Amino acid sequence: MRYSFTSKVTRSTTVKRWLAEQGVSHRLFKKMLADHLIWVDGQASGNGPVEAGQIIRFEIPTSKTLTPEFAPLEVIYEDANWLIVSKPAGLTSVPGPHTPNSSLLNRIAGYLVEQKIDAPQPAIMTRLDRDTVGLVLAAKHPYAQGRFDQAHQRTLTKHYLAVVSGKLPSPKGEIDAPLKLAADGIHRIVAADGQAALTKYRVLKEKT
Known part of the structure; x- marks a missing residue:
């Protein structure tokens, strides 16, 4: 089974332009x-002209590049396009060189296979580091991913609870320091040539 969607055209345009406006990359x-997974009013179509009132139907192509992993997955929320799952510590968000077939993404793929989706292509939208526990938003298919990238990426805010050693200079503040991947390929470190990163923090509790 493939994911299938329909969209009603509201003005004269082309198939490609209309679908791009709906979030299709x-x-x-x-x-x-x-x-050949696009139809206009029930007829197979390419990138041709369309008029207001016509119905475009399209299906998501399958891909076997991601190996499904049939392992426990704690689903917190689910609808037709999205999953919110709880990531345990010790599990990477996406496959890596050392774990090409075992990650949260692989487990989501396995979960979708069990729902009879052919060769699913889920995407992690809010990655967490391997040792971080928390909720992760995942798109079930590339169309949902495209809509997220188009409309919501810059409005997302993450909140973390962290245990740190030492004492912070004030109970509330900001840490503006660039981060990059450490030599072990897993952790991140502060480095002048890293990516810009701004962390706003507030101390909730101190151990005496």
Whole structure:
């Protein structure tokens, strides 16, 4: 089973332009085109003109590049397009060189396979580090991922509870320091050539 969607056109345009406005990326559109997974009013279609009132139906192509992992997955919320799952400590969010077939993403793929989705292509939208425990938002398919990237990426805020050693200079403040990947390929460190990172913190409790 593939994910399938319909969209009613409201003005004169082309299939590609209309779907792009709905959140279909250029890359996804090319795959759908190559696999003949676009229909206009029930007829197979390419990137042709469309008029107001016509119905475009499209399906998400399958991909076998992600190995499903059939392991426990704690689902906190689910709808037709999204999953919110709880990531345990010690599990990476996405596959890496040392764990190409075992990650939270692989487990989500396994979960979707069990729901009869053919060769699913989920995407982690809010990654957490391997040793971090918390909620992760995942798109079930590339169309949901594209809509998120188009509309919501810059409005997302993450909140963490952390245990730190030492004493912070004040009970509330900001840490503005660039971060980059450490030599072990897992942890991150403060470095002048890292990516900009701003952390706002507030001390909740101190151990005496």
